[in-house]
Amino acid sequence: MNNASGEGSSAAGCFGLVITAVVFFLLTSLCIPSMRNDVFGGLFGCKAHRTSSKPEPLKFEDSAAVAYVQEKVLKELKAPSTAEFVGVAKVTRPTGSGIEKAARTLNIDPDHLWMVTGEVDAQNSFGAMLRNSYAGLVEFYPDKGYRVINVIIE
Structure with missing residues (x-):
């Protein structure tokens, strides 16, 4: 059902590019410590960047x-x-x-x-x-x- 101008394949290509960008962003944000949420950190094997769950000890003030x-x-x-x-x-x-x-x-x-x-x-x-x-x-x-x-x- 492609027309002569190729609008159908252009839309599908754009949609695929958007999906690829979203997946790339999600994977990189889960692996980069400054961008990831600790709940999802290490989900895709990015455990090298995972922070300790033990809180820093308090100092008396x-x-x-x-x-x-x-x-x-x-x-x-x-x-x-x-x-x-x-x-x-x-x-x-x-x-x-x-x-x-x-x-x-x-x-x-x-x-x-x-x-x-x-x-x-x-x-x-x-x-x-x-x-x-x-x-x-x-x-x-x-x-x-x-x-x-x-x-x-x-």
Whole structure:
């Protein structure tokens, strides 16, 4: 059913070229690390470029520990929307035999504990603005991240 101008074969040739280009793009994008999605990486034997599935270990950062403790403090307040953290929170290593004994009782390595202390202004249940001190105990492991063990607000 070709006509004299050859439009049928031209369209088929164009379609074949498009299909070839799409297949080529898919195969190369799966093999090139900067272009591939890790879900499909190595699908066509391109395993030499596959990245490790193990995440990079985290490094302890004071600001992250403070953020996690302050988030927990907000959950404990009567009026968290009125809260304003005062000054700069202090991050230290808890010390003493009491901390070590408590940590061992809870199956926590005391070398992975950090203490965050600070102050927060917030309304109480009567609407009065009060300044409270807080202390939070944070556990940190490079492969697991942060976990707030306890927060005390006074």
